[in-house]
Amino acid sequence: MSSDTDHRSAAPAGPAEIIGRLIGPGGRFELSEADVLGARLPVFTHRQRALHEVLHTSVAHADREYIVTADRRITFAEHAAQVASLAQVLREEYGIAEGDRVAIAAANSPEWIQTFWATVSIGAVVVGFNAWWSAREMAYGIENAEPALVVADAKRLAMPADCAVPVLSMENDIRRLVTAHPEAPLPSADVAEDDPAVILYTSGTSGRSKGVVHTHRNLLAVVEYHRMNDALLHEFGDPLPPQDRVYLLTLPLFHIASLHNLAVPRLATGSKIALHQGAFDVDAVLGMVERERITNWGAVPTMAHRMLEHGGAHRYDTSSLTAFALASAPSSTAFKERLRQNLPFAKDSLVDSYGLTETCTAVAAASPQELAAAPGTLGRPVAGVRLEIRDPFGEVLGEGEEGDVWVRSQFNMLGYWRNPEATAGAIDADRWLRTGDLGQLREGRLYLSSRRSDLIIRGGENVYPAEIETVLVEHPDVRECLVMGVPHPDLGQEVAAVVVLAAGSTATEETLREHVAAELAYFKVPKQWRLTTEALPRNATGKVLRPQVHI
Template sequence: MPSETDHRAAALVQAAALTGPGGRFELADDDVLGTPLPVFTHRQRALHEVLHASVAHADRDFVVTADRRITFAEHAAQVASLAQVLREQYGVAKGDRVAIAAANCPEWITTFWATVSIGAVAVGFNAWWSPREMAHGIDNAEPALVVADARQSAKLADCPVPVLSVEDDISRFVTAHPDAPLPSADVAEDDPAVILYTSGTSGRPKGAVHTHRNLLAVVEYHRLNDALLQIFGDPLRPQDRVYLLTLPLFHIASLHNLAVPRLATGSRIALHQGAFDVDAVLGMVERERVTNWGAVPTMAHRMLEHGGAHRYDTSSLTSFALASAPSSIAFKERLREGLPFAKNSLVDSYGLTETCTAVAAANPQDLAEAPGTLGRPVTGVRLEIRDPAGEVLGEGEEGEVWVRSQFNMLGYWRDSAATAGAIGADRWLRTGDLGQLREGRLYLSSRRSDLIIRGGENIYPAEIETVLVDHPDVRECLVLGVPHPDLGQEVAAVVVLAAGSTVTEEALREYAAAELAYFKVPKQWRLTADALPRNATGKVIRTEVRV
């Protein structure tokens, strides 16, 4: 019987043939922003090229929801119509930003493609942001206009630019010009195409800028994976695969690694709308014969608790990926035992908003042979473990994860200091995460030290602390993550009150809720008069603080 090593060797041979000289996915060094990087030779140069090619899929379904079906041809026509409105009625031009503040819906995807296809920049606002955070996004991105659903529009009362409603304006504009030509734009590969916000380490969300090159490289990466699957005997053609979309479109998991590449491959997107509901999601898996699903551990945990997965026909689901948050070896084993589709299909990966796609990926064989690993670096990614001085460490030594590839972001929007702190002149991205390499596989020790990951959402304590210390009754505070059985972690706060203060936990919670997205508001609180423990340099010793 062939061993895992045999399968690994065979996969490497096939991948080398596809990515080597003359291969369909040939990788060759090219100048990227002054640094030679391996790039796909046979690549598209602008995102509108993906839209133009998609019409070949014509009457096949592109996006389906619980009550709508939109074909590739219909989608292309809607994008063309909306693009004409953006250009002619609102004057959106190359380089202008169009912000999208909405929950998942087909109009989100249509607006994205209309924006990038005319050379403008699509800016994904977090649909859970508070009015304060939304205002920061407007100030930072300075969009020409905002596309918002009804819930988000309520947070934009003082918006200085036009706000178009998803329910009224966009639904009309996508059919306003049925004969509009497909849009295109004269853009360079390294021109910005997308801005997605990450939680800020210093108190404000930062906009990660992704280029046409970045997203089109992700498209080729997914095409390569599809080609490898077929070589190894997968009976489904790429265009016959169905991808369940349950994560927010303002994250790379759903936008860069699902909505964008599936327009290129002709695959169907099964789009779940509204809050996560186990029965609705599994019903869609059964009805649409979903083959691929990327979920956060919280979703997987809720399916285990639900206990009814066996009542649905999930036999079509052959790839089940955990994304956006770490999960334990024991939890993965519970999934294999409790969910019929996870037994032989569970995969894991490691990536960041700044890297556009996975940095490393672990297939079922990796997880079986090396539990706890996040897999090997993906095609085209160089990954190293370095010490604080930037020196490369050896096998099994712990240090910071550094990454360089054609997928890495351009930088942070209008934040040169943060960009310089993350990306060197040679395009190496310093992730801030600690890990080690063993036999070529990545193992993480911690993610960005103080980072809290709640249900797949990254939360930086500094952002919450910045809000809390502005309260007149707060002398100092510390925010940290505490374990939660469903969400992985939840937010807790230790607040040192000003002398004589009688402020209550409830009052502080209400104060925070007015300034922060709901998932960032601390659920656990400890109010105290005792100062936080500090070291000789005055820095808070976080490890000594308990809720």
Template sequence: MPSDTDHRTAASARVAALTGPGGPFELADDDVLGTRLPVFRHRQRALHEVLHASVAHADRDYVVTADRRITFADHAAQVSSLARVLRERYGVAEGDRVAIAAANSPEWIQTFWATVSIGAVAVGFNAWWSAREMAHGLGNAEPALVVADARQSAKLTDCTVPVLSVEDDVRRFLTEHPDAPLPSADVAEDDPAVILYTSGTSGRPKGAVHTHRNLLAVVEYHRLNDALLREFGDPLAPEDRVHLLTLPLFHIASLHNLAVPRLATGSRIALHQGAFDVDAVLGMVERERVTNWGAVPTMAHRLLEHGRADQYDTSSLTAFALASAPSSTEFKERLRRELPFAKDSLVDSYGLTESCTAVAAANPQELAVAPGTLGRPVTGVRLEIRGPAGEVVGEGEEGEVWVRSMYNMLGYWRDPEATENTIGTDRWLRTGDLGYLREGRLFLVSRRSDLIIRGGENVYPAEIETVLAEHPDVAECLVLGVPHPDLGQEVAAVVVLGPGATVTEEALREYAANELAYFKVPGRWRLTTDGLPRNATGKVIRHSVRV
């Protein structure tokens, strides 16, 4: 039986052949924003090129839902029609922002492609944002146009720009100009293409700006992975794979690493809509013969609790990945024992919104040899562990994870201070996560300081604390994450009440729900009149606080 070393040696040789001189995915150093970085030599330069090339897949299905099937040809024609409306009727120009505030749907994907193909910037708003958070997004992005579903439209009471409804306007515009030419734009590789918001470490979400170069590099990364599968004897051609999309499109997992590259490879997307439902999802796996699925641990946990996965034919599912949130070695072992499709296919990875795609990835062989690892840096990524002064530390020593690649974001939209604090000299990205390297493999010690990951959604305590502190009965507060059997973590709040305060837990919960997306509202509360513990400098000692 081949050893892990044998497998890695063989994989390295194949990667070298594919990415070396003359290879189809040849890497070569090039100037990127004043820094020399390895880039794919045979890359596309603008996202509209992906749309144009996709018509070659013609009558193959691009997106299927429970009740719709959209071919590549139909998709291209509909995007072209919508792009013409955006340009001619609404005056959307290159560099303008188009905000998308909606739950997952084919129209979300089509609005994205119409926007980026005319050189505008697609801005993904979190579909669970409150009216307050929507207002912040509007003020920060200053879009020329908003596309929203009925739920989010109701929260746009103070919006001063046109709002198109997903259900009526967009669906009508997709077929209004059936003979419209494919859209294109004169954009540079490092021009912004997408803004996705991250939870704010300082109280407000920040817009991570991704360029045409970033997304097209991710496309080539996925094409390379598909080529490697063929090199190792996978009988399925990339275009015959079916990718299940269950995570929100305003996340890089679904947009950058699924919807975008699959238009390039001719693969089918099986799009689940609505709340996560085990039977509906497994029914789609069976019906569409899904081959690839990236899920958050909460979804995987619900599959285990469902207990009836064996009632569905999941034999087509040969690639099952955990994403967006950490999971324990014990949990992975349980998945392999109880879910037939996870036994030989489970993989794990590490990435963040700012990195656009995976920073490191661990295949089944890596996980078997080094339980707990998140794998080795992916092609094109340089990863270092650094100490407090920015110095590279030795093997096995803990420090902050720094990464550098063609995939890394441009910066934070209209936030030069946050950008400077995150992206340093030579485009090194400080992740804020702590980890160490052992034999080239990454192990994480903790995610960003104080970060709560609830069901795959990142929640920063500062954002919630800012809202709670505005309540007149709150003297001070602290928000932290506590373990939860299904969600991984849930949000908890310790609230110190001011003199004479009469507010109740229920009232504070309602107050928070009016200001924050539902997943940020604390599920556990402790109201007290005792002040928070502080050190000699007045800083709250977070680890001493208990709910």
């Protein structure tokens, strides 16, 4: 055998080879085809089948800490016992059965996570309401989801929403009920893999929010995906075991970034969650990074921007933070470079990814090496995900051609809750999901051109103009209107509105702002306004020519 051959055989395995070994036949994360809702999809062979199984196996982590906050510390054993107690109450005192919905309307707290696990472990469905919703939006969520029970914190309890179902207080009732039955057995449920487990709401493209339904299969596939990522780190020489990693949770639990991709998989891996509560505060967050020795953090670009503006990251010991991800909103290559230059923990750890609420987790991810080799990319499709770029007629496009991004995987949602028309428009018979985003593939890497042309992404929150326009035109002085996103240095985008007033109207920006604020969450209320009596430009079919309208 030649010396060249000896050299090649001793060379370290590359990422593709390692991933191939992990997901190939006999691998720990082997992918095999199975029937999923009438389509043949690659699924993890060695997977759990119901979410209560994750709770049951978590007790092996015993006295290790699962959730820590600024003033509380909860071990895995304590968490399991408290969830069991709450689950018994839900079943026996409130009659919650498999398939029933339990809505959570609250800011982040350990009780939010415990309510989630108690609910899904008895086969019921968690409905995560946006905690920033207005009373009108909350009432719609209750009407749409028809929960058998609502769990709300003090701020949401004070909201004047008409709710005819039982309501439990997060601060008082749940804190009491998690210790009501200390000897309660761990809950379980006879559920199928494709039964609903979670409903999360997205802003509505047509004026009403849509409930995205995720199944036990979806969430447990995300668990295996994160376990696989942990195994990859080990293969690449990271000496830190998964259970010694500490994950900072700063995004709302009614988003997939915090719930599906942090709270759920970290119960499975025995890792610690450092839960920041309250409004985002740079000093409080950096202090938690230093105090808890945070290793992993996923932030929206707005948070990263505020870190830059703060300018004091160097005053804190952030040396433990070796994985820093941007999520939920796009960011430019120039912004990423500013982060690398000014935030000590971003220099060699910054990663980016692409995913939707409908896909449960990232469908493409870019490592620091990928971002260095191909600035602007969102990375390659993750294991088990097929991604295609198609033209408007559904034909697959070639290298570098721009078109609609379609994805297919075991992670994709079941559909939209009680909205078969929207589901049919998003998912085809073979379980391909049309994302609505435009992009292209170059050398196997995804590059995004735009995200849902009308979509506004304000500080990581999706805002659809149609939802705001629907409210605005209800005002008697508004003839027509158009809502758009405009650049903002901190939030990425903010909401702006062009309003055509009826003849003789005396409406002002303030009256229109108050009208919208009474109906929608604060982040959807336009900050910039242009009031006019000139009709909006339209084409021959009557559609507004959005590109011709300026604030």
